[in-house]
Amino acid sequence: MSGDAPRAAPGRWELPALRLWHAALAGGFLVAWLTADEDTYRMHVFAGYWVLIAVSLRLGLAAMGTPRGPLALVRPGRSRLMIWMGGVLMTMVGLAALSGVIADGVTSVEDLHEGLSNTALWLIPAHAALVAWVFQGKRLRDKVMGAARVSALPVLVLLGLAAAVPAQAADPARDAILADYAKAAKAADSGFTGFSAARGESIYRARNTVNADFPSCATCHTDDPTRPGRHAKTGREIAPAAVSANPKRFTDAEKVEERFNRDCKTVLGRECSARDRGDFITFLSSK
Amino acid sequence: MRSIVMGAGLLLSLSTPAWADRVAPLTDPVTLKACGECHMAFQPDFLPARSWARMMDSLDNHFGESAAMAPDKVAHIRKVLEDGAADRVGGKVAGRFLRWVAPDGTPQRITENPAFLRKHDFPAREWARADVKSKSNCPACHKRAERGDYEED
Structure with a gap:
């Protein structure tokens, strides 16, 4: 395929038509992506x-346009990589949409539809990056790097301020x-x-036999109550039990x-008296 | 300028997932706080209303520990969970889970539903990972699970 063969001048409508089509496809995909939610x-x-x-319209447009004009699927002078990229992306977007139509009726196709759509989604930034690379080249890289340098300073200042919380x-x-x-x-x-505090500490550290999953307060709150704990079964993080490490406690x-x-009830298998509760808080306030 | 906008769009599209495996996020602050204290506050979409009712009636023994709370709080949370339950809201994810529940069944563990198991068929060592700990720990792998987004990371 060489680009210097004589060719008919493309119609004035072809480039706007291509742009309109691109907008329609990109917009449709964007809406589909944003509305994949159940609601x-x-x-x-x-x-x-x-x-x-x-996607199907694109094939029709290619047939209507001037050979080798803007609407041709394979344009002379374009990088091979871009032509392949376009082909693969269109195929993938088309397959994603087609599998979606099927999945609407046959739920078992849902996973396939999701996989194809995600692949198409990843191809889009690749496509954009390739276009940017081919058309902008060095200018783009310089701008991105320059912008990154300029914005780094205020971000650092903000981080420093956030760390200085009273x-x-x-x-x-x-x-x-x-x-x-x-x-x-x-x-x-x-x-x-x-x-x-001593009585409170003995409640905190006692090993009990009521519940094998939670033998002690320290099972979840750890032997050192100034450290964050972890729910023994769910793994959920628990803020430190000690007041010194967690001023909002109690x-x-x-x-x-x-x-x-x-x-x-869970750990000791009984109610705690008012004295138990006060002892416990006193212990953890002293830590 | 145009290239900066393009670059930003590129970054955005890479950092945001497709919204496919999603349920409406749980927003009620009382429910979020009460459930979320010990485990992720699961969205009600994964169980039918009768399951949530049974759970809220048996908080004295909530999977082997007491999760008892004040009666008015129980009533409030119970309503939130029932209103958002799989058989009340419908939707794709809810339907996927409900399909496996017997008409009068009141399952309690979301993680025993075949719809869950089918998508979480991992070797035991994955579940034993220190940062996972429990099958109920959705956010260990699904970073945005608490916002209703169960897309893989």
Whole structure:
């Protein structure tokens, strides 16, 4: 294939038609991609048919256009790589749309449709990169690199500011919770003289036999309560239990009650008394 | 300028996945906080309403531990889960899971549904990974699972 053979001048309408077609295909694909969500299924189907029609229309346009003109599938003078890229991308987009039409009726084709669509999706940036490379070359690379250098400084400044967050002070809400537990402990036992961090620590570290998954508080909260814990079964991260490492601990009365009600039952197999609760908070406030 | 816009578009398209395996994100703050304290707050789309009802009725023994909470909170969360349940909202993902549930069945574990198992047929060592720990730990692999996006990463 050589580019210097005589050819008819392409019609004025051909290049605008090609651009219009490209916009229709790209727009259709974009809409299909954005509406793949469950809620927008009907729009997704519509966009899919749109893409399928656009891909087939391209073949019709190629037949209508001047040979070797803008609408020709293989244009003289174009890099081979771009021609192949276009062919592969169109085929993949077409297959993605076609498999979508089938998947609409046959659910087992869904996975195939997803795979093809994702492949097509990845080919699009590759296609854009190739076009940018061929048409812009060095100019583009210089601009991208220049922009990266200019934007790096403010980003660094912002990161530095974000790191300098002030530390938090002690919380009166925790004192109020402790005072309530002290009142209840006194009511239950007139000999109550105050909470003990040592008793709280023994609750925290005790190995129990009620529940094999959760033998101890330390199972999830770790032996060092200043460190983040991890739910023994779900793996969910738990903020540190110790107040020094997590100033928000024991400041929400409702949550404190809920956690004691649950975890005492799960780990110890019993309710915790007001004294137990106060001891426990006292221990973790001292850590 | 044009090339910068193009470059930005390129980066964007590479960093955002196709929205295929998606359910509506769970947005109720009470539900998100209560469930999310111990595990990811699963979207209600994966179980029928009667399963959620059974679960909210048995929080004293929630998969082997107590997840008891105040009755008004239970009622609130129960309504959120029932309203968003697979048999109430419909949708593709919900349908995929519901297909395997007996008409009067009240399954509790989403991870035992064949629709889940079919897509998670991995060797045991994958599940044993320290950062995975449990089958309920969706975000270990699906980074945007909490936003309802279960696309692979």
